[in-house]
Amino acid sequence: MPDLFRAGELNMSTEPLAAAGGPMEWADCAVNHWAVVICVIVLVLGLFDLIRLFPGLFRCLPLWKGNLDLEHSVSMARTRNYIALAAGLAFCIMADRWGLVAPSFKLMLAPEWHLPVTIGLLGGTVLLRRLAYLASRFRSRTSEYSSTLRHTLYNYLILLTALMLASVVLMVALRLQDIVVQTVLYVEGAVFYLIHLVRTSQIFGSRYGSLATILYLCALEILPVGILIFVCTI
Numbered sequence: 001m002p003d004l005f006r007a008g009e010l011n012m013s014t015e016p017l018a019a020a021g022g023p024m025e026w027a028d029c030a031v032n033h034w035a036v037v038i039c040v041i042v043l044v045l046g047l048f049d050l051i052r053l054f055p056g057l058f059r060c061l062p063l064w065k066g067n068l069d070l071e072h073s074v075s076m077a078r079t080r081n082y083i084a085l086a087a088g089l090a091f092c093i094m095a096d097r098w099g100l101v102a103p104s105f106k107l108m109l110a111p112e113w114h115l116p117v118t119i120g121l122l123g124g125t126v127l128l129r130r131l132a133y134l135a136s137r138f139r140s141r142t143s144e145y146s147s148t149l150r151h152t153l154y155n156y157l158i159l160l161t162a163l164m165l166a167s168v169v170l171m172v173a174l175r176l177q178d179i180v181v182q183t184v185l186y187v188e189g190a191v192f193y194l195i196h197l198v199r200t201s202q203i204f205g206s207r208y209g210s211l212a213t214i215l216y217l218c219a220l221e222i223l224p225v226g227i228l229i230f231v232c233t234i
Contacts, residue, residue, distance in 0.1 A: 024111055026097050031112045035093055042086045049079045053158070060155045061195065064202035067155055071148040084154035087161035088126075092119045094164055098182045100189070103232045121228060129153070129224040136220060145207070152200050153221075160192040197221060 026032055043050075056076055059066030071077050095101045096118040106117045130150075133139055138146040164185055171181045200221060205213045 026111075029111045029114075032093075032096070032115055035089070035115055039086070039089050039093055043090065046083050046086050050083050050158075050162075053079055053083060057155055057159055060152075060199065061159070064199045064206075067152045067199060067203060068144070068148050070155065071144055071151060077147075077151070080151070080154055080158070083158055087158045088122070089119075090165060091157065091161045092122050094161075094168060094185065095122065098168075098178060098185055100182065100185055101228075101232055103234050105234065121231060125224045125228045126153075128227065129220065132220045132224065138220075148203060149200065152203065153196060156192050156196040156199075160188060163188055163192075193225070 027036075053076065056066065056070045056073075057080075060070065070080065093115065096115045101118045101121055103121075106114055106121075109117065133150050138149050140146045167184055167188065168181065171184065197217060201213050201217055204216050208216070
């Protein structure tokens with residue numbers, strides 16, 4: 001019987017087989033990788049300014065006048081604007097990684113386009129809000145009150161992003177599922193957006209009546225976010 005196999009021929013490949021292709025991980029995309037690197041560098045460079053800014057930002061949580069006090073300091077306001085840009089980038093990265101902004105047309109694109117689309121949608125929302133302010137009577141750059149109304153969003157964005165980053169680090173360390181991380185980030189975002197609306201209404205209500213305050217919130221604060229939510233459901 002062994003003689004039957006002496007003239008046999010081995011047809012197996014002499015090279016190792018390639019691993020079966022699986023779905024690309026978010027971190028495997030070069031665009032996402034370099035965006036995270038840039039974001040970390042920017043956050044590290046602004047860490048000292050962020051720490052110096054935190055006391056003023058924390059006052060904006062329980063007190064609506066904390067926003068006015070922060071805007072009154074020119075140096076602190078400029079630092080806040082720079083930190084808000086870094087926080088905005090970090091927010092966009094987290095929103096893309098955990099699918100906080102995931103319209104169907106974005107999911108149909110190649111992975112390297114997902115983060116740019118997310119940045120475009122969130123940036124477009126901020127731009128639309130800015131255009132609404134330019135069309136209103138609060139477009140003045142010299143009025144401290146108008147400047148406070150425009151930039152209040154930045155204060156709460158920085159605080160929200162800091163909380164989200166801390167939450168993400170903790171949840172990733174605990175190896176929680178993505179759906180859990182997504183839910184927590186949604187809740188945190190909703191809470192801070194509500195705080196932003198309440199404090200903004202108090203700032204506006206300090207000079208105007210209730211009806212004007214409601215109209216202001218609907219036109220300049222709620223409408224841009226509502227359009228974003230609508231686009232994300234397409």
